[in-house]
Amino acid sequence: MGPFGREDVRILLLGERGVGKTSLILSLVSEEFPDVVPPRAEEITIPADVTPEQVPTHIVDFSESEQTEQDLAREVQRADVVCLVYAVDDNHSLQQITERWLPLLQSLRPRTKDDGGSQTGEVVSAVPIILVGNKSDLLEQGNMDSVLPIMNHYAEIETCVECSARTLRNISEMFYYAQKAVLHPTAPLYIAEDRE
Numbered sequence: 001m002g003p004f005g006r007e008d009v010r011i012l013l014l015g016e017r018g019v020g021k022t023s024l025i026l027s028l029v030s031e032e033f034p035d036v037v038p039p040r041a042e043e044i045t046i047p048a049d050v051t052p053e054q055v056p057t058h059i060v061d062f063s064e065s066e067q068t069e070q071d072l073a074r075e076v077q078r079a080d081v082v083c084l085v086y087a088v089d090d091n092h093s094l095q096q097i098t099e100r101w102l103p104l105l106q107s108l109r110p111r112t113k114d115d116g117g118s119q120t121g122e123v124v125s126a127v128p129i130i131l132v133g134n135k136s137d138l139l140e141q142g143n144m145d146s147v148l149p150i151m152n153h154y155a156e157i158e159t160c161v162e163c164s165a166r167t168l169r170n171i172s173e174m175f176y177y178a179q180k181a182v183l184h185p186t187a188p189l190y191i192a193e194d195r196e
């Protein structure tokens, strides 16, 4: 048992094709941008002693071209935290975060009264989410303006981060935020507030 009463942390990356999920994982592992990536990275486990929170951490990729809807459902059930990735240069990929991925997580992992949510009957996902804007190297400046309204609307989103698998900007931070969302969750605090 780790210091936070957990055996391990399981991080799942989801998002539209081509947003850079596999590149993010391989950049973290090799500390350089891979020019060529497979559709899906092998599951990797980061040993406790090299993670900031000292808990073994599994990082799981998802690829629609290699995996089925059932694989997706199973991975969502197993995840402790989901990184929802969009590409900052691709508006459609951000649109799909609200139109496809957040509703999918809400339906596969709905929060019940038992885990401190849904008193108001509103649907919230029980799995914490990190919203990840990848490819920040392609934009002159950040685009948090279009993301803040989403973050305010969905209590399950713990943190938003803009990063780049290419320049390695915010890569280790992104995985650290994901770990932190599991080990030191703040979502219940949001739920307690009136978010009208």
Ligand code: GTP
Pocket (backbone or CB within 6 Å): 015, 016, 017, 018, 019, 020, 021, 022, 023, 024, 034, 035, 037, 038, 039, 040, 062, 063, 064, 065, 134, 135, 136, 137, 138, 163, 164, 165, 166, 167
């Ligand atoms: P699927 O496996 O099809 O779902 O895609 P994916 O989300 O795993 O994306 P992948 O890592 O395969 O990257 C898609 C393309 O985006 C590749 O050509 C990458 O080189 C490129 N890419 C990934 N990350 C970055 C980044 O941070 N900056 C830039 N400029 N390109 C990137």
Ligand code: MG
Pocket (backbone or CB within 6 Å): 021, 022, 023, 038, 039, 040, 041, 061, 062, 063
């Ligand atoms: Mg991939």
